[in-house]
Amino acid sequence: MNMTERIYHQSPLFIQKILIELYGKRMVKRRYNKEFFRILDSIRYRDRWPIDKLKQLQIERLKDNLIRAQQHSIYYRRLFKEVGFEPSELSDLKGIEKLPITTKTSIRENIDQVVNDNYKSHPHLITHTSGTTGAGLIYPESVSCEQEKWAVWWRFRMNRGIGFATWVAFFGGRTIVPINQSKPPYWRTVKATKRHMFSMYHLNKKTLPAYIDKINHEKISWFHGYPSFLSNLASLMLENGLRFEHKVKKVSIGAENLLESHKRLIKEAFGVSPIQHYGLSEPVANISECEYGNMHVDEDYSFVEFIPIQGQKDQYRIVGSSFSNPAMFFLRYDTNDVATITANHKCQCGRESRIVDRVDGRSEDFVTLRNGTKIGRMDHIFKDMINVVEARIVQEKDGFIHFDVVKSSSYQQNDEESLIQEIRSRLDADYFDIRYVDKIERTSSGKLRFVVSEYEGPA
Ligand SMILES: [Zn+2]
Structure with missing residues (x-):
């Protein structure tokens, strides 16, 4: 817990409400400003471009980023020299295979030399990835990179019928309600982000009716959060015979893998199947489920490679190169996640991007x-x-x-x-x-x- 969080947790409820609203306002100002909507506008239908046009875009963006890495990262300049790689000569995507695959560990150990030597002079934030194995990474992320990431995520949501005006019941991992609080509200409402944020650490059989009452009262039709938290809510509802009084329209998930048991419980209690997307803090790969239930690679966002895993049929490591973060370079970065791909078939939705059968989650799983x-x-x-x-x-x-x-x-x-x-x-x-x-x-x-x-x- 950092200093701000400590102050928040020790404050009375009305102060907490003010602080969390301020936090929301600040986030909206940074993440969803005019520039964000310009980016969203420009990429809104890019996922529907013909594949040749997408590939052309990939080469251009990748090349730009590689040249920037050569100019501004000590680590990559040295690496390119060692393997005889010249980014300005890149003419097809296969060319990048000259570079070795990088791991989170090697990036973390060399972070000072991997980052752009000039990143401090550009607007950026410091991003922390937690990682389920505990080995996190802390790196600078340009504001434009964060905006493009969110634009791609919002494109997915908009494609699935969720808009900016939709209020969400948010089920994340943050401790937004002090752990020793023993009566409702077990949530905090943030008007700026249109979120009702529910506490995962207070949900149990006894407190369940308070959660359900709040959701019913607000008639919240979109749920988003950790699948394990949402399925815990679902399982408690089923066990205690409680239902929502209104129709839930969408459930979207993030941060963890969606396990089959979670999917089943959510469908049973909420009446809808969760919609899926795969993404991570590092801007190296994004895969979104389309209207026909197929998982499409967002080819315009980054360059994703699927590296076969020896001895495991149809299983591939997800390795990606970023286009969008000039503050820090992720090139052929191993996400540690595994995907199953059988045949590349055409999808009825008309998108020509690659399709993944499913993301099987972290190789540690x-x-x-x-x-x-x-x-x-x-x-x-x-x-x-x-x-x-x-x-x-x-x-x-x-x-x-x-x-x-x-x-x-x-x-x-x-x-x-x-x-x-x-x-x-x-x-x-x-x-x-x-x-x-x-x-x-x-x-x-x-x-x-x-x-x-x-x-x-x-x-
Ligand atoms: Zn599709």
């Missing part, structure tokens, strides 16, 4: 068997387990796997039997157990980390 086999999408084990509130997989140093489960009150013996069956159908191993727990701990930023593994694979 895999368990490794003692024979070396890596298994992802473990959340499918819990897909139909309707009496499981929440779950997590913990793998010990020696490879032993615990399935941590939070049971609902209707959980019975046959649930455990089908869970074991589901596990056995995916893991050819007997070194696992099921542990029943009261709750699943979150990371410091409030995120659910679905797979926690300390096992490094067979020696």
Whole structure:
């Protein structure tokens, strides 16, 4: 918690309301100013450009950024020299493969030399990425980069029927309500951003009716936030037979992977399936679900490469190069996320950009068997387990796997039997157990980390 947050938490409610409104106003002023709407206007229909035109745009933007990196980053200037790469000669996208893939670790260790040597003279902010493994990155981000990122996110929302006038029930990880507060409101309303921000840390069976009353009273039709938080709300609603009195139109999610069990619970309680998009703080990749349910790469935003993972059919690492952050360079940056791609088919929506079957989430979300086999999408084990509130997989140093489960009150013996069956159908191993727990701990930023593994694979 930083100084401002500490002051906020120690203030009486009416001061908190003023502070959070001021914070909202400041954010709107910086993020959604005239320049933002100019950018949004110029990219609004760019995702529908013919693929050749998009590729041309990619080469131009990538080249510009590479030349800037050569001129202003000590790290990249040296790297380009070492591998004999000359950005001004780049004529096709394949040309970038001359550069090695960079990892978050190498960027973090060399951050002083990676950044633009002149970034301080341009408007920028300092961005923190949290990262589910705890290893974050702190880097300068130009204001224009932040605006383009939000423009691409808003394009996705607008394509799916969400506009700037829509109020949102926001379910994020921030502690916006002091943890020792024991009566409503368990939310803060920010007029400037049209957000009702709900606290994830106060939601339980007892406080649930207050949350539902507030949502009903405001007739909020758009929900956005961490899928684990939204599904927790959904599961409590189902268990206690509570529904919203109005129609929920949209649920959008961010920050965590959408697990199958979360999707099912949200659909059941809210009456709509969540719409999906993949993005990250680093401006290297963005993938948006279209009206036909296909996940399209936003080709105009960055240059995304899908690098095959050896021994894993149809699985690719998502590696991306940014166009838009002149303050700091991300070139062939490994996101650590994995996508499944089978065939590239045409989509009815008319967009010609590449399609990804799904983003399987972080490569850390895999368990490794003692024979070396890596298994992802473990959340499918819990897909139909309707009496499981929440779950997590913990793998010990020696490879032993615990399935941590939070049971609902209707959980019975046959649930455990089908869970074991589901596990056995995916893991050819007997070194696992099921542990029943009261709750699943979150990371410091409030995120659910679905797979926690300390096992490094067979020696
Ligand atoms: Zn489509």
